[in-house]
Structures are given as C-alpha cells and as structure tokens.
Amino acid sequence: MRRNQLQTIGSATAVLIAATALAACGSSSSTDTTAAPAAMTTAAATTEASSASTKVDVVLNEMNVMAMPGEAKAGDVTFDVKNEGAAGHNLVVIKTDTTAADLGEDAAASEAGKVGKVDEIAAGQSKDLTLKLDVGQYALICNLPGHYGAGMYQDFTVN
Numbered sequence: 001m002r003r004n005q006l007q008t009i010g011s012a013t014a015v016l017i018a019a020t021a022l023a024a025c026g027s028s029s030s031t032d033t034t035a036a037p038a039a040m041t042t043a044a045a046t047t048e049a050s051s052a053s054t055k056v057d058v059v060l061n062e063m064n065v066m067a068m069p070g071e072a073k074a075g076d077v078t079f080d081v082k083n084e085g086a087a088g089h090n091l092v093v094i095k096t097d098t099t100a101a102d103l104g105e106d107a108a109a110s111e112a113g114k115v116g117k118v119d120e121i122a123a124g125q126s127k128d129l130t131l132k133l134d135v136g137q138y139a140l141i142c143n144l145p146g147h148y149g150a151g152m153y154q155d156f157t158v159n
Contacts, residue, residue: 053078053130056156058140060121061085063150065140071157078130079140083121089142089152091118093131100139100153109141109148120144133158 054072058065058081067079081091095113096103103109115138116131135158142152 055080058082058091059084060089060091060142060152062087063142063147063152065091065142065152065154067140067154067156070154071159072133074133074135074158076130077133077158078128079118080126080128081118081121082126083123086123088120088122088144089147090120090144091129092141092143093117093129093133093156094139094141095134095136096139097137098139100141100155103139103141103153104148107146107149108143109139109153111143135159 053076055078056067056069056072058067058079060066060081061084079091079093083089092109092111092114093116094103094109094111095115115133116129118127118129121127138156138158140154140156141148
C-alpha cells in the first residue's frame with residue numbers, strides 16, 4: 001500500500017505542477033498582451049515625434065548656399081549649417097513671396113520677413129538653427145556684404 005500511496009502522491013504532485021505551470025503561462029500571456037500594445041504605442045509615438053521634426057543640411061561656401069533637401073514639412077525645421085568655405089558666412093531665413101534672387105540689390109538683400117538667422121560662421125565651423133516654420137516660400141541667404149550679390153541664396157519651400 002505504501003507504493004500506491006507514493007504513486008498517488010507523485011501523480012497528484014505532477015498534476016499540481018502542470019496546473020501551476022499552465023496557470024503561470026496563462027497569466028503571463030494575458031499580462032504580455034496588455035503590455036505589448038502600450039509598449040508599441042509608446043514606440044509609435046516616439047517615432048512620430050521624431051519624424052515631425054525635419055533636418056536640413058545647409059552648406060555655405062564661396063559663393064553658394066546649398067540646402068538639402070530644398071523643402072520641408074511645416075513645423076519644427078532644424079537647419080544644420082556648415083561653412084565649407086574659406087571666408088566667414090551667415091544664414092538668414094526669410095519668409096517671402098519673392099524668389100531668393102529678387103530680394104535686393106547686388107550688395108545686400110532686404111531681410112523683411114526674417115524668421116531666423118545664424119550669425120557669421122567661421123570657415124570650417126557649423127551651427128544649428130531650429131525654427132517653427134509655416135507653409136510658404138522662404139529664401140535662404142548669406143547677407144554679408146557682397147555675398148548675396150555674388151549668388152549666395154536659395155529658395156526653400158515649406159509644405
């Protein structure tokens with residue numbers, strides 16, 4: 001009889017262990033199901049927030065302004081401005097209906113409509129400028145004496 005009792009206890013213990021393991025799996029599964037959507041929602045929100053801000057690389061040199069890309073979505077736009085020239089340059093961002101080439105005379109352009117500016121950047125240096133831009137046409141110019149007249153401008157579109 002002792003052997004039967006041991007078998008019964010062993011069987012009961014095995015059933016109890018299996019039931020506990022199944023309950024733990026079921027509990028874990030329902031917890032994971034609730035946690036997964038929250039984690040996915042957070043990741044999606046982070047991705048959407050990052051994509052809401054646009055980065056534009058702007059290279060200044062003698063005598064060019066080159067923005068890549070040449071357009072952005074409305075909202076926060078960060079201009080990563082790098083002076084690859086030998087002379088100092090600046091960057092003025094102007095909201096205007098006029099093309100960048102028609103903003104002024106040879107020496108300098110009108111800064112009417114200016115929404116932001118990076119002061120003079122020494123050769124080989126970089127600066128960032130983050131602006132909240134509305135839909136419209138913009139001009140990116142270097143307005144140091146003689147630079148605008150030499151062709152340092154580019155049209156930029158925000159849509």
